[in-house]
Amino acid sequence: MAESVPLVKEVIKTPKEVVEIENLSIGFENLKVLDDLSLKLYNGENLVVLGKSGSGKSVLIKCIVRLLMPDSGTVKVLGDDVNEMGRKELAEVRKKIGFLFQSGALYDSMTIKENLEFPLKRVRKDLTKKEMNEKVEEALENVGLSDTLDKMPSQLSGGMRKRVSLARTVVVDPLIMLYDEPTTGLDPITSDEISELINKVQKKYKTSSLIITHDIECARATADRIIMLQNGAVYLEGKVVDFEKSADVLIKSFFR
Amino acid sequence: MVKIIGPVLRKIPKIRDVKKQAEKLGERTFEQTRIANVFFSTIADFFLFLGRTTREAFSRDFEFKEFFRQCYLIGYKTLPLISITGLIIGLVLTIQSRPALADFGAVSMLPGMVALSIIREMGPVITALICAGKIGSGMGAELGSMRVTEQIDAMEVSSTNPMRFLVVTRVLAATLMIPILVLYADALGILGSWAGANIKGDVTFVLFFSQAFSVIDFLDLFPAVIKTFFFGAAIGFVGCYKGYNAGRGTESVGKAANSAVVLSSLLVIIIDLVAVQITDML
Numbered sequence: 328m329a330e331s332v333p334l335v336k337e338v339i340k341t342p343k344e345v346v347e348i349e350n351l352s353i354g355f356e357n358l359k360v361l362d363d364l365s366l367k368l369y370n371g372e373n374l375v376v377l378g379k380s381g382s383g384k385s386v387l388i389k390c391i392v393r394l395l396m397p398d399s400g401t402v403k404v405l406g407d408d409v410n411e412m413g414r415k416e417l418a419e420v421r422k423k424i425g426f427l428f429q430s431g432a433l434y435d436s437m438t439i440k441e442n443l444e445f446p447l448k449r450v451r452k453d454l455t456k457k458e459m460n461e462k463v464e465e466a467l468e469n470v471g472l473s474d475t476l477d478k479m480p481s482q483l484s485g486g487m488r489k490r491v492s493l494a495r496t497v498v499v500d501p502l503i504m505l506y507d508e509p510t511t512g513l514d515p516i517t518s519d520e521i522s523e524l525i526n527k528v529q530k531k532y533k534t535s536s537l538i539i540t541h542d543i544e545c546a547r548a549t550a551d552r553i554i555m556l557q558n559g560a561v562y563l564e565g566k567v568v569d570f571e572k573s574a575d576v577l578i579k580s581f582f583r
Numbered sequence: 584m585v586k587i588i589g590p591v592l593r594k595i596p597k598i599r600d601v602k603k604q605a606e607k608l609g610e611r612t613f614e615q616t617r618i619a620n621v622f623f624s625t626i627a628d629f630f631l632f633l634g635r636t637t638r639e640a641f642s643r644d645f646e647f648k649e650f651f652r653q654c655y656l657i658g659y660k661t662l663p664l665i666s667i668t669g670l671i672i673g674l675v676l677t678i679q680s681r682p683a684l685a686d687f688g689a690v691s692m693l694p695g696m697v698a699l700s701i702i703r704e705m706g707p708v709i710t711a712l713i714c715a716g717k718i719g720s721g722m723g724a725e726l727g728s729m730r731v732t733e734q735i736d737a738m739e740v741s742s743t744n745p746m747r748f749l750v751v752t753r754v755l756a757a758t759l760m761i762p763i764l765v766l767y768a769d770a771l772g773i774l775g776s777w778a779g780a781n782i783k784g785d786v787t788f789v790l791f792f793s794q795a796f797s798v799i800d801f802l803d804l805f806p807a808v809i810k811t812f813f814f815g816a817a818i819g820f821v822g823c824y825k826g827y828n829a830g831r832g833t834e835s836v837g838k839a840a841n842s843a844v845v846l847s848s849l850l851v852i853i854i855d856l857v858a859v860q861i862t863d864m865l
């Protein structure tokens with residue numbers, strides 16, 4: 328990769344906590360999903376958020392990019408509260424965040440190449456056509472799918488779609504990566520590949536990542552730190568070993 | 584005393600019963616308020632979305648590429664359907680009207696009369712209804728599935744305004760393309776009418792057309808064309824509105840497509856009614 332200089336500079340400039348969530352509460356109609364949740368994502372780390380289905384993990388990361396607005400609490404990204412921002416500032420912050428959606432969210436009507444160019448054209452307006460092509464090819468090569476350039480998303484398998492989706496997310500050099508269940512619905516081998524890719528992205532692009540999952544193998548492979556959600560709040564926070572050793576019933580049911 | 588008061592007292596409903604009934608009534612009013620609330624908030628929602636679409640349409644960065652792609656798709660998807668329908672409508676109208684006109688000895692009026700009804704009413708409404716079925720449901724399903732599979736969210740976080748990219752382009756493309764398709768359907772309808780006239784008579788193409796167009800003047804064509812822009816806008820807008828605001832499960836895609844067809848067809852008919860009233864006043 329052409330080590331993009333501006334990115335490295337920004338990494339140095341960024342604060343220690345890249346994402347800081349305080350007392351976040353959000354609900355839908357009668358359902359309280361997150362209740363007074365606080366957490367921090369530190370620069371350069373892989374933070375795994377564990378929780379069973381429906382515990383509000385997706386809601387949590389959607390709050391970070393303001394796809395959802397919390398009922399109360401603050402969400403600071405790189406020091407600024409996203410819910411206080413105007414449209415322009417929000418767009419600037421979003422450019423620094425890569426979001427891997429649970430379903431992959433590849434654009435069905437576009438080829439793989441167009442899928443990768445779509446964010447690139449809008450986020451990195453400074454690049455020439457040639458530089459863009461290089462970036463697209465490199466990103467696909469990183470996930471081992473250079474030969475899919477002109478295919479449509481519907482022609483790919485689930486694992487391939489996830490990998491293309493990952494390539495589309497990192498192609499714009501984000502500082503912060505948010506992964507929504509990156510390995511769910513994939514076979515164990517493909518899951519391991521994705522976990523490896525997550526680690527590779529962290530090393531190569533020096534990103535800070537928040538990985539949401541209920542897949543314990545993925546958590547083991549990627550986590551520097553783990554936070555367990557239960558009933559809309561943090562249940563336990565620690566390293567992988569802390570979770571492995573825990574005698575708590577709920578945690579044991581995850582780390583069998 | 585007790586003998587008299589007893590039955591009277593018994594007739595007075597017990598307080599518990601009154602309470603129960605009041606509660607029931609309360610529940611009913613509550614339910615009705617809730618329905619009314621949902622109804623009005625849906626309407627408010629609809630107009631908010633309309634306002635946002637209009638605002639975004641006038642923003643600086645217009646997505647030209649996506650707009651032209653949508654125009655092309657609308658034409659490409661509906662052309663065969665509209666060609667066949669246009670021809671058949673013209674043909675059928677002619678065959679059906681001929682006996683009635685023959686009774687009055689006015690067969691020479693046939694080309695003019697059929698052309699007039701095609702241009703003023705049949706062409707615009709039938710084309711718009713077909714487009715409501717084909718384009719409206721297509722947009723509802725496409726945007727609905729993009730909503731459900733988080734593609735709209737993905738656009739939003741990659742510095743793209745999905746309202747501008749998806750909705751504005753589609754609404755404007757439908758607004759532009761449906762009038763063009765209607766004119767095309769009108770032309771084919773008159774062609775079909777000529778074919779119909781030739782089944783039982785013998786009219787040359789040139790004679791038929793000069794007869795037809797001697798009847799039509801600007802005031803027939805102009806309001807008919809104007810209303811098709813509204814048809815197009817309504818179809819595009821309803822399709823996008825339903826798709827963009829689809830719910831969270833996969834079944835909401837089907838729902839979005841279905842209600843897009845129903846609502847846009849209804850709107851086409853209502854707009855037609857309003858247009859006729861306005862034209863009548865001219």
Ligand SMILES: Nc1ncnc2c1ncn2[C@@H]1O[C@H](COP(=O)(O)OP(=O)(O)O)[C@@H](O)[C@H]1O
Nearest residue numbers: 355358360378379380381382383384385386387
């Ligand atoms: N936009 C929304 N509208 C209404 N309810 C929602 C919405 N998003 C999530 N929910 C509800 O919030 C709860 C948590 O959802 P989610 O965060 O997707 O769970 P998960 O931890 O499996 O990712 C679920 O019960 C879901 O139905």
Ligand SMILES: [Mg+2]
Nearest residue numbers: 384385429508
């Ligand atoms: Mg989820």
